[in-house]
Structure formats: C-alpha cells, structure tokens
Amino acid sequence: MLRIANRVLLGLAGLLLLVLGGSVLAVGLxxxxxxxxxxxxxHDVLLSDADRTRWRDDGWWWPTVIAVLAVAVLLALWWLVAVLRRRRLTEVLVDTGDGEGALLRGRALEGVLGGEAGALDGVRGARVSLTGRRGGPGARVRLLLEPHADPEDTLHRLTTEALAHARDSAGLTSLPTEVRLHGAKHAAERVT
Structure with missing residues (x-):
C-alpha cells in the first residue's frame, strides 16, 4: 500500500511541477x-511586491505560515522514513535452550524456506521474505504453481512440511505466514 501511495504522490508532484514549469516557460517564450x-x-512577475507583503502585518499570517511549513516538514520526514524503512527482517532470534540466544540470518532462513517450498510437487517457483520482529517473525510466501498443481494440496504441504520445518528449526512458537498462490500460464506449443 505504501508503495502505491509513494508512486501516486511522486507522480502527482511531478505532473504539477511539469505543468507549472512548462506553462511559465511557454509564457516566457x-x-x-x-x-x-x-x-x-x-515581462510579468508571478508575485508582485504588493502580493508578497499583503498579509505581513496581520496577526494570523506568521503562525499560519509556520504551521503549514511544520506540517510540510513532518509529512516529508514521515515519507522519508517510510521509504527508507527496511521491509525485510535481517535476523531471527533463535532460542538455544540454555537461556542464551543465537541470531540466524534472515536471508538464510528465507533461502532454506524458499528452497523447500520450491521443491514441493506442482510448484514452479517460490519467493519468501521475512517480516516482523526478530523475536517474532512472520513470513510472506509467493508460490508459482504449475498448471496441474492442486492449490489446496500445495498449501497443506507447505504448512505441514516447509513452514513446520522452518518453525521447528528456528525454535519459534509460531510463524504467521501470508501465502499468495499464482498460477503459471501454460504456453501453447506447436505440434507438427
């Protein structure tokens, strides 16, 4: 959702700047x-001296300007943090049973889980990404299914085999998972 909002806001800002800049350039030419x-x-200016100083002596002018600029800065900072935020979990905290803990690289767990999910019958490809916190991770799994694959059977085998192995090997009590199944398009072949 954030990716869509980011693209829409960037597109609208770019379109607005393009239209305004293009119109000023066209009038200037x-x-x-x-x-x-x-x-x-x-030879006309965008803001005359009278336009720029019209409300300077009013009591509401400077608080309004400061409030609008503060909101603009806060929105820009929120946008920057949202864009730069890591979407993938880099490490998972594994309970070793001795009161200590070990850190497992997130990419390693993603790779193993993706490899096991991709090896299931009827799965052409699998992509896995870990989300959440390192003490309580979650997973997003995208499976590309072959045309002959049964989605219900594939989902059952994914949860009872691949996800159960990942959960048990990392010592997690639960591994909430969002699974998206996509069907592979069968390309027609010419028979001679």
Missing amino acids: GVDPPSWWIHDGR
Whole structure:
C-alpha cells in the first residue's frame, strides 16, 4: 500500500511541477496565456511586491505560515522514513535452550524456506521474505504453481512440511505466514 501511495504522490508532484514549469516557460517564450492564468505575459512577475507583503502585518499570517511549513516538514520526514524503512527482517532470534540466544540470518532462513517450498510437487517457483520482529517473525510466501498443481494440496504441504520445518528449526512458537498462490500460464506449443 505504501508503495502505491509513494508512486501516486511522486507522480502527482511531478505532473504539477511539469505543468507549472512548462506553462511559465511557454509564457516566457512568448505564448499568450489564457485570461485566467496566474501571469499575463513575458515581462510579468508571478508575485508582485504588493502580493508578497499583503498579509505581513496581520496577526494570523506568521503562525499560519509556520504551521503549514511544520506540517510540510513532518509529512516529508514521515515519507522519508517510510521509504527508507527496511521491509525485510535481517535476523531471527533463535532460542538455544540454555537461556542464551543465537541470531540466524534472515536471508538464510528465507533461502532454506524458499528452497523447500520450491521443491514441493506442482510448484514452479517460490519467493519468501521475512517480516516482523526478530523475536517474532512472520513470513510472506509467493508460490508459482504449475498448471496441474492442486492449490489446496500445495498449501497443506507447505504448512505441514516447509513452514513446520522452518518453525521447528528456528525454535519459534509460531510463524504467521501470508501465502499468495499464482498460477503459471501454460504456453501453447506447436505440434507438427
């Protein structure tokens, strides 16, 4: 969802800047703007001295400007943190049983789980990513199924074999998993 919002916001900001910049450039090159446009001609300025200083002496002006800028900065920081946030779990805390713990690389567990899921009958490919916290991870599994595969059987074998092995080997009490099944498109072959 965040990826979609990110792309939509970037697209809208880019479109707005392109339209405004293009219109200013077109008017600057001599194109006559419509009567409702923000400036009238090649030698017109966007903000005159009177426009820039109109509300300077009013009591609401500076608090409003500061509030709008603060909201803009907070939104920009939220966006930056959301974009830079790691989406994958880098390590999983494994209970060794002696009161200590060991750290298991997240990519290693993803690779083993993906390899075991990809080896199931009827699975053409598997992609696994770990999410959550290192003490309580979750998994996202995407399976590409062969045309002859039974989705119910494949899902049952995934949960009872691959996910159970991963959960037991990492010493986890639970491994919440989101599984997405996609059917492989069968390409028609020419028979001669």
